[in-house]
Amino acid sequence: MKDVLGEIERWRAAGRRVAVARVVSVEGSGPRAPGATMAVSEDGEAAGSVSGGCVEGAVLTEALDVLSSGTPRLVSFGYSDDEAFAVGLTCGGTITVFVEPLDW
Amino acid sequence: MSLYETLRDALRAETPVALATVVAGPGLGAKLLVRPDAGPLGSLGDADLDRVVARDALGELAAGQTITRHYGPHGEARQDEVTVFIESFAAPPRMVIFGAVDFTAALARLAKLLGYRVTVCDARAVFATAARFPMADEVRVAWPDAYLAEVGPTLGRRDAVCVLTHDHKFDVPALVAALATDAGYIGAMGSRRTHADRVARLREAGVDDEGLARIMAPIGLDIGARTPEETAVSICGEIIALRTGRHPPSLRETSGPIH
Numbered sequence: 001m002k003d004v005l006g007e008i009e010r011w012r013a014a015g016r017r018v019a020v021a022r023v024v025s026v027e028g029s030g031p032r033a034p035g036a037t038m039a040v041s042e043d044g045e046a047a048g049s050v051s052g053g054c055v056e057g058a059v060l061t062e063a064l065d066v067l068s069s070g071t072p073r074l075v076s077f078g079y080s081d082d083e084a085f086a087v088g089l090t091c092g093g094t095i096t097v098f099v100e101p102l103d104w
Numbered sequence: 105m106s107l108y109e110t111l112r113d114a115l116r117a118e119t120p121v122a123l124a125t126v127v128a129g130p131g132l133g134a135k136l137l138v139r140p141d142a143g144p145l146g147s148l149g150d151a152d153l154d155r156v157v158a159r160d161a162l163g164e165l166a167a168g169q170t171i172t173r174h175y176g177p178h179g180e181a182r183q184d185e186v187t188v189f190i191e192s193f194a195a196p197p198r199m200v201i202f203g204a205v206d207f208t209a210a211l212a213r214l215a216k217l218l219g220y221r222v223t224v225c226d227a228r229a230v231f232a233t234a235a236r237f238p239m240a241d242e243v244r245v246a247w248p249d250a251y252l253a254e255v256g257p258t259l260g261r262r263d264a265v266c267v268l269t270h271d272h273k274f275d276v277p278a279l280v281a282a283l284a285t286d287a288g289y290i291g292a293m294g295s296r297r298t299h300a301d302r303v304a305r306l307r308e309a310g311v312d313d314e315g316l317a318r319i320m321a322p323i324g325l326d327i328g329a330r331t332p333e334e335t336a337v338s339i340c341g342e343i344i345a346l347r348t349g350r351h352p353p354s355l356r357e358t359s360g361p362i363h
Contacts, residue, residue, distance in 0.1 A: 002115045002193070009112070024127050024189040025172050035170040035191050072133040098127045098189060104107045104135055104146075 004039040007047035008102065017042040018102040019063035023050050024074070028093035039102075042067050050097050051077070062099045072100035107137050107146050114139070114193065118221075121193050122161040124148065128187035130177060138162055152178040153186065161190045168194040168262055196221045197262035200255070200287075201240075202248045202278045203269035204231035207293065210332035211266060213239045214340050220264070225251045227274065248278030256281060261288035264343050266323065268293045276305050283315045289343045291323035295362065320346070322362060326353040330363050 001022070011018050023036040031052035038048040038056060040063035050059055055077045062075050078094030105113075114121040124136040131149035138144045138161040147154050156179030164171060170191045176183030199215045201208050204226035212222045216239050223242040226232035232245045244251055248267070259265070265282040269275050270293060279302075282290045294302060299321045306316060324338035325345070338355075345352050355362060 001111070001191070005112055005115060022189070022191065033170070034172070034189075072127075074127050098125065100125075100133050102108060104133075 001035070001037045004037055004048040007041075007045070008039050011039075011041040011045070012102075017067055019067050019099060020102050021050055021059045021063055021097050021099040023095055024098045025096045026093060027078070027095075030093035030095050032095070038063075040064065040067075051095060055095070055097075059097060059099065062097075066099045067101055070101060070103075072098065074098050107135055110137060110145060111193075118195050120165055120195050122165040123191045123193070124157045124161050125189045125191070126186055127172070127189045129185050131186070136161070138165065140165065148186070148188065150178055155179065157188055157190070161192075164190050165192045165194060168192055168197075194262070197264070198223065198259065199264045199266065200225060200251075200259075202226065202265070202267045202274060203271075203293075204228065204233075204236060204243075205268055205270070207268050207332045207335055209237055209239070210336040211268070211339055212237055214333075214336040215264075218340060223251075223255075226269070248274055249281040252278070252281035252285065256285040259285040259287045261286060262347075263287045264289035264291070266291050266293075266339060268323075270294055270298065272302060272305055275302055276309055279306060279319060280309050280311060283311060283318060289346055290319050291339060291342065292319055292321040293323045294321065296322060296359075320354060320356060322355040324355055326355045326358045326360075326362075328363060 008018055019040045021038045023032055023034050025034055032050055036050050038050045038059055040046050040060055046060055049056055076096045111123060120140055122138045126132055126134045126148055134148045135146045136144050136148050136154055136157055137146050138158050144158045172189050174184035175186045177185050196219050199220040200223045201211055202225050204224055208224055215222045222240045224237045224240045225244040225246055227247045229245045232243050234243045237243050265287045267275055267278045320342060325341045327338050329335040329338040342354055
């Protein structure tokens, strides 16, 4: 979270709504540890990362959805989930990401 | 002030804080912000759950761990209706480097890259200057034992003490004082011959086998490091390995030439 505070503050100061996506668990080989955070502004700017670049595009979409709906959600990305999710992790692990509006 | 703003201010001030968030179950997204020296803020939606999670979050924060835990609706153990993500924002680990020598600047620079709060301490005012160590968070002119008498009680398992002075006059009091702390890593620079001599002096100063076993010396992993920068990598590699319980070759476990 700390590494994206600067961007979050800049967006907030400009009156833009923000969503945050945080890695809450990693199974198997995952590139980023729990706590890794990606922040997304309502106009689609992103800061930080939750993986080695494999799932950031999908997380951006989830974050914008969450800003529209206002409801947080838990999303998993994994090598074995290729039917459920279009994107996976090339390293073969599974990560679970909590995506929520920064309205707290 | 919102929960986020309190968290933001704590992160900027580097004061320890933990954020608990319901990521599955009733109260999805509800939060509790927990601090060691102040009451919790926010709520997960149930007073009993708040109490149990606040206690657990303080424990995780002390260990510097970020994890997911499961509870019953009122904080019951061995139930899993509520999934809570506890994110610890511990204060950065600290590295205390004794000796304002060539190797110190490189080690301080690498330690900063790894997220340490770095103090350089040397009793010689000519060498221990902020101008020579601009990357350090703090440069202190003090005898090692005097400095550790002050900050030693606050050092813990995540913290490192590196003794680079090469001079018994400073090394011995620094190591004796470091062994009285809970620092997770204590390393001392010097050749094998220097260290053998130092061991004798440490024994004279009352250090027992258990204490000697805590000292990583000669400091660093056996990677053939020569330059100050390479040596910094070898030391930081050893610190990481000690924390993670891995066993790459440390110089103290081998007997060949260091370089």
